[in-house]
Amino acid sequence: MTANEPAPTDASSARDTYGVAQRRSDALWEKIAKDPSGLRMLTGDRPTGALHIGHYFGSLRNRVRLQDAGVESWVLVADYQVITDREVIGDIQGSVRELLTDYLAVGIDPDRATIFTHSAVPALNQLLLPFLSLVTQPELERNPTVKAELAAAGKSAMGGLMLTYPVHQAADILFCHGNLVPVGKDQLPHIEQTRVIARRFNERYAGGEEYFPEPDALLSEAPTILGLDGGHKMSKSLGNTVMLRMSADETAKKIRKAKTDSERTITFDPEGRPEVANLLTIAGLCTGRAPEEIAAEIGDAGSGTLKVMTAEVLNDHLAPIRARRAELEKDPGYLLSVLRAGNERANAVADETLAHVREVMGMVY
Template structure:
């Protein structure tokens, strides 16, 4: 792999500084969002690589539902084009788009509230047309330095990097800015992408429309939910086969959790540093029940891994039951899922057309045609 795609100390120092400043702005937004939800327009989304698991649910989906319930307008991109960055085939993309939307509906995102819209990349051509002016605002050196892309390239084991992967952060900027998104719920690992979006917004405004800025400069909305580990103690990932899927039956969930990794100490304690696998299962129970992980551990006592897994199975199945019921209900009506996507695409295109007209005008490229 080329040296420029490896992480270095400068990358890490920049990432740390970005995180501290982003955290400060995120805390201010969380404080203001319940009071002034109309000020915020949220862009978030998912690559449709298959059905979602509880890592997605607790790490991102629950946060998106919370933002929706606070009253903010939310656009959810199903990033089907971006599946092609590290996969040779798009054979399952159509099915996966359907599955992802079912999981979103199950989690509580509501396209009937007039504020939540689902759309796919491939059906909003005006969004993708923003790539050309945006690419003109970014240097290849800036793309070389992006630590998130470097990590994705390393994790995928890519020997050659296609241009779509290389320009992934610019595509994300188009996702965010086409609808004038000013808030983006992200994890720490996605902050370098968002930082480039912020640069693109500022550069476009400064170069083409300094008196009347076209784009907002978006901020991150960070979550304090810890990383959810898989059943093997590693990061939960479909590629590792260590996931608990939202759509699983209670019996399937119980079977998977029986194989979850713990340790040899029968006395259950909450010790994230020295007992990360046990701590992960205790945190999951805590998320489901609202009880502190230390209290959960004390109740299990010397019951060992078996009692811990049984407690988690019961808590997780109870927590997921209403979501699974909603998912099963919507799965019986594929026409509804298609309608949700169709309506969301129509709204996204309205936004994208209006934004693209503003962009053309700012760049003196409307030629009197609009």
């Protein structure tokens, strides 16, 4: 199976789709290790505030790894996506600044990565119109990720921007001809929709030539970090997070209050003891040790000892990131210059892409 293997067309065969995506992802990891040339990664986040360790271990650390491996990196600050499901948008400028600070603090290098915002790149967003001509309403309505976002927002009616969110994401990826998108399993439907849009554009408008690549999902190898309240994914809205910007004392306090269970002996059992396993996973990610090894070391010392150890190794691991973050916060002018430079480059690429799209569609006058 190669990295260019086509995805199944039957939307009901989710298991087969995941299997194909996993094999393509494995092939990509092998290519990255041997020769990353020709790979262009597009990734990003909604600016809803500062980031937490779930973001860090789940995606940020991996982005830095790919950047350092030589993969061309494009990082989107998806400010337009803040308004897809929110009636009160809050301080978007402040949230963008927090997000950018976290990006740079963890090691995303603006000399090797293009960091840009949705709203500053008009040509990217204009691609939404021709891309919408390539999808049907039922295709958009049955996207499981859109349904999940709608449910999480507590809404019964879907807004137009939410409905077309997968198409907007396709524009994000394809405007720069991205061909590699690091995602979790739950985001696969979006990548498959982007592949369909690229394929249909090439067939309908580009005469069968591959102008837009069909991007591949690079599936995350990182385990999911649960919230400290147990049972939920780590989420800022639930207040169950350890934020990257927190102090060591704040982190220790958060970890002390983390939910565990009444069993004294510490074991690594993600199914039967998810809260304990979560702390062991965090400690393992910070130290490079297996969670089972840490559990055996703690043994009968109980959850209190586990919490102390987890807080200590987490604070040690985050110390250089937090130090860098503190430096960056003192220089907002530098942060703005990074974003402006990224927006300038993104606009140049988006303008070129849109010009070519108009040409192949016969819309140059």
